[in-house]
Amino acid sequence: MSVKRKILKLDPTLVNQIAAGEVVENPSSIVKELMENSIDAGSKVITIDILQGGLELIRVEDDGFGMGPEDALLSIERHATSKIRSLEDFHALTSLGFRGEALAAISSVSRFELKTSDGQEATRVTLTHSEPCARNQGTTIEVRNLFYNVPARKKFQKSPAACASQVRKVVETVAMAHPDIAFSLNGQVYLPTDLKRRIEEILGEHEHELKAKNLYGLFASPSKAGPTRGGQTIYLNRRPIYSPLLSRAVKEAFATRIGVHEHPRFILFLELPPSEVDVNVHPQKKEVRFRDEGNVFRMVRNAIQAIFAGRGDTATPLSFTEPVYNFSETFPTPHFKVEETGFEFVYSDRGLAVILGRFLLVEREKPLFIDLKAAHARLFFESLIMQSPASQVLMVPIEIELKKEEEELAEQLGELGIECRLLKRRLVVDALPPFLEEKHFFEFFQKFLEGKPIEEITTRLIQASPKRYSFEEGMQIWQKVKECKDFYYDPKGNPIFVKICEIDMERFMENHGKIPPSKAADRERH
Template identity: 40%
Template sequence: MARIARLRDDLINKIAAGEVVERPASVVKELVENSLDAGAHTVQVALEGGGLQRIVVSDDGHGMGREDAVLCLERHATSKLRELDDLENLVSKGFRGEALPAIAAVSRFTLHTAEPEAEVGTRVTVEGGAGLHVEEAPPRVGTVMTVEDLFYNTPARLKFMRRGETELKHVEEAVIRIALAHPEVSFLVEHGGLPLFTSPACPEDPTERIAAALGTDVHPHLFSVEERRLGLSITGHIASPEYTLPTARGIYTFVNHRYVRDRGLIGAIQRGYQEYLPSGRQPLVVLFIDVEPHAVDVNVHPQKMEVRFADSRGVYDAVLAAIVRTLRAAPWLGPTPPEGGDPRRQAAHYAQAVERFLTRAQEATWGAPLPLPSAADAPASLSLVPAAPVPMGRAPAFGQALPQLNEAPPPGYFAALRPMGVLGGRFQVCEGPGGTLVVLDPHAALERVRLMDFHRLLEEGKTPPPSLFGTTVELPVPAARALMGGRESLALLGIDVEPFGGTSFALKAVPPGLEGADPRALLEALSHALPPAGTPPDAVGLAEALRVMACHAAQTASDKLTDAQLRALLGELDAADFHPTCRHGTVVVLEMPLLELERRAR
C-alpha cells in the first residue's frame, strides 16, 4: 500500500501561506507591493485589531478586468512572468503569483476592482481559500483588497501572534520600508480610524519622506550620497555622526528599490562609519543600490528580503566608498568658512584633520600611543587620574573622556577649577589643582545638573505653577498619539499639554529650566521617551523622559553662560549624583597633568 499521497490543493495553499504570510505585516507588504506594481500613485491602508481583525488596502492603480480578478487568486498565476528567463530581468515587486492565494487561504478575502473607464467592476470573495464567489460591482478607480479574520482557520498559527500593539508596529515598519523606496507615491495608514502614518508624494525631495517616516529630528542631519560605477549606481541619504541610534534598525538598504537585509551591505555601511561613531552606536542610512536586473537574483528568499549579487564584492566596495567619501567631506560641519566666518566650524574641521593625521602617523611610526607619565614620576602634591584604557596599537580618540571623573569625581573637584576661556565656541578650558589642564563640556555639565533638578521635582511631586509661557505645537501623527496616551506621565514631569484639535497641542507649563526650549522638538522627543501604556509612571519608567528634558534644558543655556553662572554650575556639579546616565554623560573631556604638558614642551 502506498505511503505517499499528494496533498490537497487547499492544504498546499495553507502551507505555502506560512512562507508568504507570517503576520499582518506580511499581508500589508504583499498587498501594497501589488498596488505599486499596478501603477498606483496613492495607497491607503486601514487596519483594525493590529491587522488581525481587518486589513483594507486601496489604490488608484490600473485595476483589473473580471478574468484577471479571478485568475489572480489561482496559485502561480501572475502577469509578471511568462518564461523562466524573465527572472533575469525582473523590475516588479511580485512575480511568483503566490501571495494572493496564500492570503485568501488563511482569511476571509474580498477583491473589488475595475479597469479604467469600465462601466462595471468586479467583486471576488473567498473564504479560507474555498468557495470563490464572483459578482458585478460598482466601477471604481483602482483596486480595494480586504482581509478579515486573518488565520481564523489556522488556530495553531493564530496563537503565535503578538499583542495588537506589537503587530501594529510591524505593519508600520513594513509600510515605512516601502514608502522610503517610493517617495513619488502618497501613503496613508490608519488604525481604528486614527492616522498612523501619512506622507504625501515628494519625488523632488526624498528627505521629506525620510523625515516623515523616521522622525523630523533627523532631517537637518541628512546628507546625500552618490557613487556610480559601470552597471552600478548608489544613491540615498545618510545621517551625520552627530545623529546615532542604539541599534542597526536605522539602516535601510534597497536593491532596485526592493528593501533587503543583506549582511554584506550592512557590514560595508558599518565599516564606513567605524571611525566616526562611538562604541555601541549605529548610523541612520537610507541607501539605494541599483544594478542591472540580470546582475542580482531576487528569488532566493520566501519574502524576497534577501538577494544574491553576481559581483557582491564590487557592490560592497562601492557602498563603502560612497559612505567614506561623504563622511570624510564632513558636510555636517559646512564648508570651511572664509576670513571672519564661523570659527566654531573652522575649529571643528581643524581638530578632525589634526586628529586623523596624528593617529595615523603615530600608529604607522610607533604602533602604540605615547606613554603617559606614571604616578611615581609625579610630585607628591600632584594627583594623577589615569586615563581611560586605550587598546594597544591605537591612539586615544579625540574627545576621549576620563571615566573616573565622569562617574565618581573626587569631592570638591569642580569647585576647585579656575575657568580660563572657551575653546572652539563650545568647550570650557579650566586650570585644576597643581596646574592641571581640564577641558569641560558645559552642555553635559548643565545636563547633569538639570537631570538632578528634574529628579527632585518628580520625587517631591511638585507641579510648576501656570506661567506666561505657552504655545501651540503641530506634531506628526505618531508623536501626537504617544502624547495623548502619555498625558498622565507628562503631568508628573511638570509638563502641562492639552489637545488643540487634530495633531496640535497647547503647551501651557514646563518645569523651571525648560522655558527657552524649542517646544516642538521637546514634545516630539518626549513622545519617543514616554513609558509604554500600562507601565507605572514612576522614576524608573520616566528615566528616559527625564534625560530628554535635561538635554533640552541644557541646549538653551550651555552656549551663553556668564562667568558667575559657570562658577555656580561648577559648585552644583560637586553636589550632583553622577550615577544616573545622561544623554551626554561626558563632562570632563580632557585632563592633562602639568608633567605631561612639560614633557610635550621639551
C-alpha cells in the same frame, strides 16, 4: 509498530495554507505584499486601513490599472502572475512582486474579498465565487479574521498593538522608497513629495548625504550610532532588503568614527540592473544575492569614505547598463577611483604543519603563520551575520525558560540563522547554524541576552574552547576563511595571519635561542 501509509496528493487548499507559512507571517507581511501589488499596478494613491493590528481587518485600496473578470479570478490561483512568462524574465524583473502566490496564500488563511475594475468592468471575487460589482478603476482587497482557520498560527501572533506597530513600520518603509505616491494608513497621510523630504518626514534629518547615479543615502552622525542594526534601512531598486554585506560596507566606511560594537544609522538606496541581482532567494524577497558582491561592497564603502574624506558627495557608478531608477536625474554624478585590496589569494598554498593544535604554517613566497582560532571565529561570525541556513537540525530541541522582557530579544535570534519559536514563556530552538555547536548555545544565548555584541560573543566562544585542530581541519578553515570579505582580522580586530620574514625569524632566534651567560659558563666548566 509502524503503520504503512499511502502517499496522497495534498488538497490544493492545504497546499496554499502550507505556502502561506512562508509568505504570510503576520499582518504586516500581508500589507507589504498588497502594497507592492498596488505599486506594480501603477497606483498614485494607496489607502490602508487596519483593525486590531490587522488581525481583524486589513483593507488596501488603490487607483491602479485594475483587472478584468478573468484576471481577477486567476489572481487568487497559486502561481498565476502577469510579471513573468519564462525563466529568462527573472533576469529582467523590475516589478516588486513576481511569483504569483501572495493572493492565493492570503486568501487561504482569511476571509478574503477582492473588488477590482479595469475601467470597463468591475468584479467582486471571494474564495467561493465571483460576481459583477460597482467600483471605479483600481483594486480593493479586504482580509478579515486572519488565521481564523489556522488556530496554531493565530496563537503565535503578537498583540494587536504590536501588530499595528509592525504594519506602520512596513507602510513607512515602502512609502520612503516611493515619494511620488500618496499613502494613507488609518487616516495618517503621506502626500507625494521628493525623496529627501519623504525620508525626513518619516525618519527626521540626517547629517551626511550621498548623491550619485547608482547610490543615494542619508547618514546620521557617528555619535548617534547604536548597539544594533535597528536604525538601518536598505533598498535595492526601491525594494526594502536585509543585506549584511551592505551593512558591513557602511560600517567599514565609518571606521574609527564609531565604536567596534556600534552600528551606524542610515538609509541607503542602491540601483542595479535586474540581471546583476537574484531576488528569488527568500520567500518574502527580503534578501537578495549580488552577482558581483565585491564590486558592490567596494562601491558603497568607498563612496561613503569619500564623504568623510571631504571629497564631497561622491561615488563611482558601477560599470553596468542604465539602472532602473536614476538618482542622477535629481543629483549630479561625480566620480572617484575604486581601490582594490593589495592581498592576492593563492589557493594552492601548501600547508606544512599545525603547531600546538592551533597555528597553521603555510608555505608561499613568504610563509604565513595562521591563528586557526581567529580564522574559526571569523567563519563563525560570517555564518551568523550572513544568515547561513541552519544546518544542524537538533534531535531534541533546546528549551529555555524566558522572562517576559526577554521574549522580544529572543525573537532576534532568527536573524542569526537560528531556527527557533516562542512557546508561551519558553524558547524552543530547533536548528542551529553551521558554526554554533549545541554545547555552546547556552553560553551564546546568555551573552546575547546580556547585550554583548555578536563580534565579542563569537570570538570569546572560539577562544575559550579547548579544541585542538588537526592538519586537515586547519587547511579546511584556511581555505574557507580566504573566501570571506574581511579575511584579515577576527570579529574583534585581532589578526588572523602574519607573514613570516627571514629577518623576523633571525631576531626571534637571537632573542629566544641564546643560552643565558650563567648557563654558558656552567657548560664551559663541564
